[in-house]
Amino acid sequence: MEEILRQQIEKIVPLTDDEFQLVLSHFSVGKYKKHQYIVQQGNPVPYVHFVVKGLLKSFYIDKSGKSHILQFAMEDWWITDNQGFYNEQNATLNIDCLEDAQTYYITLENREKLCAELQKMEFFFLQKMTAGNIALQNRILSLMSKNSEERYIQFIQLYPDLIHRIPKTLIASYLGISRETLSRLSH
Amino acid sequence: MEEILRQQIEKIVPLTDDEFQLVLSHFSVGKYKKHQYIVQQGNPVPYVHFVVKGLLKSFYIDKSGKSHILQFAMEDWWITDNQGFYNEQNATLNIDCLEDAQTYYITLENREKLCAELQKMEFFFLQKMTAGNIALQNRILSLMSKNSEERYIQFIQLYPDLIHRIPKTLIASYLGISRETLSRLSH
């Protein structure tokens, strides 16, 4: 399982065995069951999670009670409520497990410590954050410029693996359309 | 003008005079006129710009020819086509000036050099990128959970300064609604 984290980091910066052990020592392992919440609206957000097994989603519940999925996270993905975590505020999002899951998680303090001890990790996080920005900007443009069907097709292209692991209802919620509309699209 | 850049950085990391001179030496100054393009779809994106004067917008033109505004940038804001700049690809966005503008701009190479020479600048860029992520995620949730009127009200709250500098047509394009709908909202 550790290997997944190591490979994820080494896609961006090479690590010696010792360095990876140092990295690892700043993380903890968490195991969660399907339906379990790891972040809840209104509560603190102590960790960022790197998923090594399973599938999670982060979502926002609006004032009318409707739920909107911001992110899915499967193996090799990071997930947290960014606003809560980085600004040390209470969560505005919820995160729960769609499948039994295992993560490596880290606190803000340990993340900063790690970056101070191993400069290249700061570069790693900057690269990840940059890639995240690009993806988010593309999602915004997609929401603004594409209709339901185009967004669904794009989702299939971007995340072919997820289609078979996630109920259509949740994909609809991620795409910002109703489950009925999505049902009528998918032929 | 330099002072705006310095203050922007010092909001996050303190700098000595020498350090700031080092920072500054990696940037160049650009002056642009209203309607001038500084990034164009299909061309390389050599710089990130820090705006010290004026107002710019980045926008995407979809396949049906409609334009969607991704970002405005006035004094104290950063702007580029992230995907083009960081991945060294051709631009998918356009950036032009809504007012005569002046920026400090930096290449990817100089940015990396600067981070290597002055570690705290990497921390600075990471903080900025993180704040950007949070803002983008909120915008996505806003697009998914709020109607036109709510998004317009939110825009006014977030960017009260911009309301009087930007035609409503462009605000509509930023919010993802038609100018006619916005016109009917604003009483």
Next chain:
DNA sequence: GCATTAACGTGATTTAGGTCACAAATTATC
């Protein structure tokens, strides 16, 4: 293995917002 819950499909109806068209008002530009 059965009961409960969640997922999915589909019709009928509603609605927020888009599109088209035109006129008035405001702002740039030479």
Next chain:
DNA sequence: GATAATTTGTGACCTAAATCACGTTAATGC
């Protein structure tokens, strides 16, 4: 300062997608 260009408002009409309401099928949990 006159002319052109842009911005704004508003009516009439249209449409993509939401909502409501069923029934059916597939998972899931004990």
